[in-house]
Every structure is written in structure tokens, then in C-alpha cells.
Amino acid sequence: MTISVAVSGASGYAGGEVLRLLAGHPNVEIGAITAHSNAGSRLGELQPHLHALADRVLVDTTVENLTGHDVVFLALPHGASAEIAAQLPDDTLVIDAGADHRLTDPAAWEKFYGSPHAGSWPYGLPELPGHRELLRGAKRIAVPGCYPTSSLLALTPGFAAGLLEPDDVVIVAASGTSGAGKAAKPHLLGSEVMGGMSPYGVGGGHRHTPEIEQGLSAAAGEQVSISFTPTLAPMARGILTTATAKVRPGVDAAALRNAWERAYGEESFVRVLPEGQWPATKMVVGSNYAALQLAFDPHAGRVIVSAVIDNLTKGTAGGAIQSMNIALGLPEGAGLTQQGVAP
């Protein structure tokens, strides 16, 4: 079975990663590759690491150019993807790597994005309870944000099992700079970021906050509120998420470990590491894997969970292709790898 796929936003980091993975997907034929200001350029100028596609020429991101494929990936600024998606055929599988269709609550969307809500689509994180089923045969899929992917994988098992208190969740995450995109800004220059770390969006303002709370609340069956602080780390790829929540009275280390291991025991892309081994982002660079470890701190009455993903792979393009595979009935791991590129 060969499916034709179009990729928009191909000059950015998310679009580039989608193309990198699709180039190795056994069932995919890459059709239109589109961009906005870079239309007309050779892909080799913009994504020089994609040697097999170097001579492909980018075309404009238009409904015309995207129509006629089995699958369309949208790697566009929020707002743009909703507008284009609305004009694509209903029987085309549209996978939105942007934010437009992630939030179910219009009020939350409007508060954090300041624009009308485009509605919500099936959420492409198959390892969450019940989500894989929703993706089978889906024609519209919202790809989770990178921080929500790691945060939800980190804490969902505990909330789903009723082991955690819904308030006082604290999440501090460190992301590689590719998460900030390819637009040239002074504070993202190599000279500025190499050898240093800094926080941003502190105090609840980050747009991923409502997305994380939405997922945790769904698992908990009650409203979960979090304090989320993202930081920028001197690396191109990877997210290390440190998530901690208070455990309910009587919950012990064994119960916690059991809940996490049960949740992911059957998964091929999420693993709780053996006791004593802690995750490192380099375990998952370029791979679709998420590695977790947890510890119970009785002194603080908290569970601390560390989770690592590659923000561009499992956190964006890899997760998107995993969801595509499920939607189309392909092997879930087609075109994806479990192995990280290390050292």
C-alpha cells in the first residue's frame, strides 16, 4: 500500500522533520512540498540534510497544491492551518502539527491565543487512555505540542489511577532551541544560547499550560491545575521534563511504579526505565521514543517523574506519523525508529 502525502511548511523545523521521517517511510510517496516565502526554492537550500529530496522544488502553500493527496501535513503558524484545513476534502487525512485544533475549550483557546476557536480534533497521543481508538480511521488529527507530549506521558498514569492530588502539580521543562523555531531572533543566536540556560514564559503564560491541564484533567476526571515553567537549554533537540505532584494518602512507591509500568507495558514507543536508571535526552534524539523514570519522595510527599523526548520527533513529526499510521491501519511504527542517535 502506497499513500501520497503532501507537506506544508516544509522550510521550518517541524516540516523538515516530517520530511526526514517520510523519506524513510516504506508506504509513502511524497507529493507536494509547500512553503510560503520560500516557494520556488530547492529543498536542498533550506533543508540541506535531506539529501534524497535536495532537488525537489517547493511550491506555494495553497489548497490547490495540497489537494489530491491521501494525507496532508500542516506545519503552519496557528491560524493558518485552520484556515487551510477548512478547505481540504473531508476524505483527506489532515494532520495539523500546529495548535489550532488541540484545545477543546473555546474559552481557553481565546484566552491564550486571542482568536476565535477553530474547534478540536482527535488528539494524536495514542499512549493516552482511549486515544488510540479515536485515531483509527480518523480524517482529522491534532498533533500535541511538544511540552504537552512529555508532560502528559509523565503524569497521566498517576492521575488515571487516582494516585495523585489534582492541585500543586509543578512542571519544569528544559527544551532544545529547535522548539523555538527557525525564525531568526537575536536571543536565539548561537552566541547567545551556547553555554547558557534561561527560563521564559514564566508565571502561567505559556500556551501549552491549558493543553497540559486539559489532558491531565481528562485522565483524573477532575480539574487539575499546574504550575509550568519552560526553560531554554543549549542543545538543538530534546526536552527533559521534570514533573512532580503530591500523592494521595496511603500511596506508596510500589503502587506508583506499578501504575506507570502498567500504563506503558504494551507500548513500543514509551518505556519506564529499569529502577535506578534515569532518562537523558540523548537517549531519544531522532527517535520516536519517550523514556521515563519516577521516584517517590516521602519527605516531600511527592512523586517526581522525569521524561525525555525529542521535541521534533515524538514531540512533533514522529508523533504525527505514528498517528497517521494508526489512522490508516499501517503498522504503528512504520517509518519510525526506537533508536536514538547517540552519542
Add this chain to the structure above:
Amino acid sequence: MTISVAVSGASGYAGGEVLRLLAGHPNVEIGAITAHSNAGSRLGELQPHLHALADRVLVDTTVENLTGHDVVFLALPHGASAEIAAQLPDDTLVIDAGADHRLTDPAAWEKFYGSPHAGSWPYGLPELPGHRELLRGAKRIAVPGCYPTSSLLALTPGFAAGLLEPDDVVIVAASGTSGAGKAAKPHLLGSEVMGGMSPYGVGGGHRHTPEIEQGLSAAAGEQVSISFTPTLAPMARGILTTATAKVRPGVDAAALRNAWERAYGEESFVRVLPEGQWPATKMVVGSNYAALQLAFDPHAGRVIVSAVIDNLTKGTAGGAIQSMNIALGLPEGAGLTQQGVAP
């Protein structure tokens, strides 16, 4: 006024930073430079960045070699410094950059270090309430750990002002690799650490946990308990601390900001940045400065404080020399700089 100074542990990162700063101190004459296995080597082989001292030869770390100086810096493994300090003259100013004399509670020491408690000395963090006075004329000074320095500077103002709840403090910090020392271990190889992040000592096991709780509890006047997670970042120097605590009912953003600005308004090495500007570790590389910013997150009912220091400078050697200056009645900033080396 010229004082003679001996430096032990000169082949390590802490000892090297002490020497880097002392080489530029207007009142210091560097006497014995000692090491253990590296005794007999030229300093230029071990610390090739210290050009002015390159031809100095290291001698053994013995009481004999250290005696006869006005000041002795101990940059030794814990245990070793207490043993040597006990044999140095009472009228010599002994500054211990190691852990032996930081904790006041013998039980806490024995729980985390598993050895007999050597007693506690004046704690060399002059910006904490009342600490500067204790350092004036002191003959024994315990240099704080690097994580405690940034964590205590981050949260003390709020506890001293009674604005924060004593439980549910969460601290997640990212440190440069020099904090892990110069001993060659596989997981600290450049190939392993470049381009990645990882947590360590998760779940309350890190030895800096009781030291942070000791300082915060003293400021709060009641027992403060924390959840502390350190992470290793791909940079040689710097610590970014993200510290968050629940605020007491009725406390607002203005009250919080006011407490922090009052606490550090007169300080020359600690500054709350203007509103809207967030700290970055590269602001303080090679400098004795600590830069802070805070935000009130009403949604989570928490204050989030970001603090940055250079773990080797303000976090170790710079703080040690600042304390030395106070103890000896020298200008507090002698031999230190406020400026970071950036980009």
C-alpha cells in the same frame, strides 16, 4: 594591606577558580598552592588558563605547607577539609569550600554523609539576613554549596517576610558540568553531555537538600520542606534555579516584588532584574553576581523565582572570597567582578 593566602585542592575546578580570582585580588599574595596526587606538577599543566601562575609548582596538601598564611582555602573532598582544618592555627582564617562545616544539625549530616559531624561554621552567604555580621572578624567560614547559594538567594526574601507557605516548595535546578568536578567519569565525557540534559539524585537524595532546608527554615522561623531535583545541562558553568512556593492567602504580586527588592536593594552582587527581564546564566559567567526575577502565578497560587549564578564563582570561589573580604575588613568586592563574560 597585603595578606598571604594558601590554596589547597588547586588541581580541581573549585581550587582553580579560587586561584583565578586571587590572581587579580589587589590585597593578596598567593603562597602555597597544594594538591594531593598532583603535587610536584607545574600549575600550568593542570590549570592552563592561569597564565600568571603557570610556573608555580604544587606542593603536598599538608598542615605544614598550609600553616603560616593569613588565609587558607580548603577545596577538598568532604571529610578531608575537617581533618586538616582541625590542625590549623586558631588565628588563621580558614575558608572551607567543601561541605564539612555547613550543616548545623549533626543528624542531618550523618543521614546524608554517613560520617561523624565536624561541627558548623559561620555560613558564607552574606546576603542572607544577619549573615554579614557573623562573617566580620570570623576565623572559620563554611562556603555554601552552589545549589544552596542560588536556592537560598531565590526564596529567602519570601520566607523572611512571611509571605510563603513552608511546605510544597519545589526547586528544579540545571547546573553546568563543572559542578560535577574534574574526576574523569564516563557519563561526564563531552560526547555524553554535549547536546543533552539529564536529571540526577532525584527523590530527595541530593546532599544539598538539607542545606537548603536549613537556610529556608532559619529565614521562615519554622520547618520548611522542599522537593529538590538537580539536572545536568550541556554547559561548563552556570546554574539556573527555578524555585516555586505557595503564597500565603492575601499575598499579591506587589507584596512579593516588594519583599525581594527590599531584601537585595543594597546588595552589590545580587539583583532583582527589572520587571519583564528574565535571568540567563550567561549574564553571570565568571562574575560574582546573582540575577533574579520572580512572577506570581495566581492560577497556581505560587510564586516562581528564577535565579542564576556561576556555580564556580558566586556559587563557590567568588562567594568564598567575598566572605574573606568581609572577615578581614577589606572592601567586599575586592578581587571580584560584577560583569559576566558574554556572549
Add this chain to the structure above:
Amino acid sequence: MTISVAVSGASGYAGGEVLRLLAGHPNVEIGAITAHSNAGSRLGELQPHLHALADRVLVDTTVENLTGHDVVFLALPHGASAEIAAQLPDDTLVIDAGADHRLTDPAAWEKFYGSPHAGSWPYGLPELPGHRELLRGAKRIAVPGCYPTSSLLALTPGFAAGLLEPDDVVIVAASGTSGAGKAAKPHLLGSEVMGGMSPYGVGGGHRHTPEIEQGLSAAAGEQVSISFTPTLAPMARGILTTATAKVRPGVDAAALRNAWERAYGEESFVRVLPEGQWPATKMVVGSNYAALQLAFDPHAGRVIVSAVIDNLTKGTAGGAIQSMNIALGLPEGAGLTQQGVAP
């Protein structure tokens, strides 16, 4: 067709990369995974990025454990591989990623390695003139060194076409730290290498010098002598080689470009980039690709060639698997990718 493969030296960087690629090879079944001091450990402890093989246990590197496979990869210190290889069956394909069988001249071997010469095997760089043919059906293959791979790909076309003077070749290369191996040495600590560069083995002493001269001389049909200076760059992977040679009288830019493009026009893993685009090591991280660009500097009468490879992939494990595929009659690119992992 499925072949059984054993990998020795599995705890090092070269062995780890061989396993990473073999795990995705459609025709390979991974048999014995061996190590020396790490025998008995789970692979997941030593190569935590190889999730699919995490629970495999390493066995001793013995002839017994390696015998009985179709292919045996040797990623061992020089000396060790020759000793083991001599005892493996003649009909087993033995691929030596070490140095023992690269040099044809016993005197050169003894001068640079100070031990008896083990003899030479077909040289696994199929893009060199006539080499692909030698690899077909071979039962013993010597994997080129990483510096020689990039240096020979950079300059061979000019020498093979008779356009370059055989003396005054100057090569300066920058390598990622993984090229220095996984043994913990102080100068390879992250704290030491991050943010800095340094040369090593300056003045002709590097063991790759005779290997590069051997290949260039074979292409030129006369003795070529080089000045080679390797440097250590603050990155885990990748080699950037800057190679320059004097051009023969009357040779112009067009003739040079034509020679290089002709040499690699049919190759799937080596490419001369379009004029004006220069290589960057991140184009090839994790890929088996080599990217080149050249410029004629009439002022200096020299051609300057820049070449990039991933030292662990095309420079070691990828090149080894490419040669294995050729030897066994498999598709040359099986298990390999052209795409780099970027950014």
C-alpha cells in the same frame, strides 16, 4: 535473505553505532553482542539509546562467541582485532573497524603503531576508484579510519585525474569528541571540551597520516605527502575536513569541478554540493552521507576542498555496513540513510 551478525566491542562508540544501524537493517539478525570488561551487563546500561536491544546481555569477546555467524564486526583496540580475526573461519565475513588491516606497507605500520604488521585487507571505501569491485564477495574487509574517509573522498578525484601536485598537500580537520572514544580521560570531560577547540597529534604524528598518504598515492600513481593536523571540536559527532593541494599548471576551476562531479556522479552516499553551497557537519549527522564542495584559489594556486561526514556513520559503522552490503550482494544502501538528523 537474513544474515546473522555478531558485534564485538559493543560497549564503545563504534560498536554502539554498528548496533544502531544493524537494528534497522532489513536483512540482519543480530546474534552475539560482545564486550570485554562489560560482559554480563545489559546493553541498555551501556548504550541506553538502543531501546530495541536494551535487554540483550553482553557476552565475552571470544572466538567461540563470535563463531557461527555469517558476519562478524570487530570494533576493538588495534592489535586485538588481528588476533581474533586470525582465528575466525575463512568463510565468515569479518569486518574490522579497527586499524590492524588498513595499511599495506609493513614499515609504515611498524613506524606508527610499533607492533608487527598483521597484513592488509580490502579497503572499505567503495567510492574510491576500483574499490567497489574488490569488496564484492570479499570475506575480510578493513574499515577506513574516519579522518582518512573524509580526506580521501575530498582529494582523490583530483589526484586520480592528474590535476594536483603530489607535494604540499595540507589537511586540517575538526572532529567531534566521539572520535576520541569512550574511555574517561580528563581532557575529554564535557567541562573541558564544551565551548573550546584544540589541536592534537600535530607535526605528522597522527596514525591516520600514512593511511591518507597510502590512498592518495594509489590514486595519483606517485608518492603523495601530506601535512595533517587534526583538531578537537565541541560536538559529539562529525568531521569537517579542509583539504588543499596545489593544482598543476593550466588546470582551471572548470576542470577541477568536472573531475569531482564525474567521480561521484553515480554515487548514492557522496555528493558534490551545488556551486555556492558549502558543507556543514550537521547535514550528515547519523547519515551515511559525505557532502563536498571545492573552490579554486588562483591567488594561491590551490584547490580547497571541504568535506563533511559523521565520523561514527560514514566514517566508521555506516561505511562498514555499506561494505558488508556490497560483499554480500545486498542493496548497497540497506540499513543506511542518506538523511542527516538536523537541526
Add this chain to the structure above:
Amino acid sequence: MTISVAVSGASGYAGGEVLRLLAGHPNVEIGAITAHSNAGSRLGELQPHLHALADRVLVDTTVENLTGHDVVFLALPHGASAEIAAQLPDDTLVIDAGADHRLTDPAAWEKFYGSPHAGSWPYGLPELPGHRELLRGAKRIAVPGCYPTSSLLALTPGFAAGLLEPDDVVIVAASGTSGAGKAAKPHLLGSEVMGGMSPYGVGGGHRHTPEIEQGLSAAAGEQVSISFTPTLAPMARGILTTATAKVRPGVDAAALRNAWERAYGEESFVRVLPEGQWPATKMVVGSNYAALQLAFDPHAGRVIVSAVIDNLTKGTAGGAIQSMNIALGLPEGAGLTQQGVAP
């Protein structure tokens, strides 16, 4: 003695480094701090590492604002500095960190910069033969480029002593990204530069080529021609220069070493390291030091010299202040340090 100093181009990397060093200069009072588009901003927003000057406000870069100081530093794009310098009083010491007044040959200037030649000023590299004398009492000083500083320090002793052939000089240098400036360009993003290396300006096109040839030719007393290839390394600061030239017949290792050691034996900021020790850029980060080592390769008939500097310090701002000190009769090292910030 206190001198008033104005600094233009204060929002860039060169201007920031001038200010960092001037803030610690015992004889300097910092007057006007000027910028172009950033006039009106607090310095703390643009150079957040300069804590002591954080509240200073930048004014426009105009002759009016710069006039009335004893010394004016120009850290401006080429063209701009010549225009302003021409309008400043003759008795003001004007130090141009830009390129406008470096080249003595109008034809060379016009070929590489494509604009009219502004004339040449005393060249601020006091360690070159006879240059220190030219700087004493000078009122106009041209600060050398960063690549020329390291290249000239590397090779001048050999040419001045008549030991080297004037043709076939090959220089390959790796620079930190701060050398490329603070203007936001996509290829300089952290995501692009971290973890990789790339060449640029290959084939003689780099504007520093004529400047290096000018200096070497003056030392040699005949025309020296070079092949120069700069590369971009994943570090914020530092230059590692690998320079090689053919030695004249009969010249041996001792003669070479002797020439270099004699040339710098009296210098306080340039040192030939002890035999066997090779330079590393981290030896000199933030310092005004240049560290060198050389090796004679009889096989290639070449001397290879490695030189390291901090491109922003000895390579720009430090060298500029060293020259200022000489011009004004201050201690040559005032406000400068020999110590690097390492690790």
C-alpha cells in the same frame, strides 16, 4: 590619572566587550555610550551581563555625542567609522575596531571592500616588530581583525627571522560564532550552529586575507601569499588558528623554536607554551592572552603553528585597550587580565 572614554556601537559584541573591560579599568571613566537603532535603550536590555552599567542609557552615535572625551572607541560597520573619525578632533585618541583603517594598500581595500580607501592608521598589534613604538603617543589606532591577530602572532616570528618560504602558506582557522556578529541570521541560530562545524568564505574571498598578507609581507620583507580558510565552530568565543608554512633549507626544529621564543620572551600577553603542551581556546576565554605552540614536520618540510585567542578580547576589545594603554603611557596591562575563564 583618569581618562574619559566614549564607546560607539555599544549594542554589538565588540562594543559590549570594550565596555566589559573598561568597567574594570582603573584609569577610565566611561562617558557616552552610543548606538544606532538602539539609542534610547537601557544598556541592561542589550548587554545584560554588564551589571555595573545596566542603567546607563544609550545615545545616538553622533560626532556631538562622541566629542569631548579623551578616547573614542569606534565599534561600527566598515565605512561608518571612517566617516565619523574624520570629524573627531585631532587630539582625541580614536581607536577604530572596524576595518576602515587597517589596510595600507588602497587597491587591496577597494578589491575586497568595494569602496574608496580611508587611509591607514598605526596598527594595534604591539607584539609585531616595531609596532609598540608606533603606538606610543598615537592619536589614531586601527585595531586588527581577529583572524589577522591570531595569524600574525602565529607566523610573524618565522618570517621576521627569515626561516620560512613566502609562498605556500596555508592557514585554517576555527572561530566562535561571536565573530559573526549579533545580527540575527538564520544560519547563525543556535539550532543551526550547536553541534556542527562549517567553512565559509573559502577560496581567498575572506576580507582578512589581504590584512594577513600585509602583515606577513612586512615581516618577511617580501610578498607573502596565503591560502586562508575560516570555519565556524560551535562555541561563542575563541579562535584556533592552524598555520603552516614551508621552512627554508637547513632550518631545523631548534632554530624555529628559538625564533618564536625570542620574539615573545618579553611579552606579557603572548606566550609560546612549554614543549609538548598545545593551546586550547578555553585557556584564553575572556583574557587578553594568546597562547602558541609549534611543531616542525620534517616529512612535509613544514612548520605547523597553533595559536589561540579570544576573538572578542585579544582579537578585538582587549587588543584595543592594550593599544590605548600604550598610546596614553598607562601600564600596558591596565584593565586587562592574563587569566582565562575556564573550564
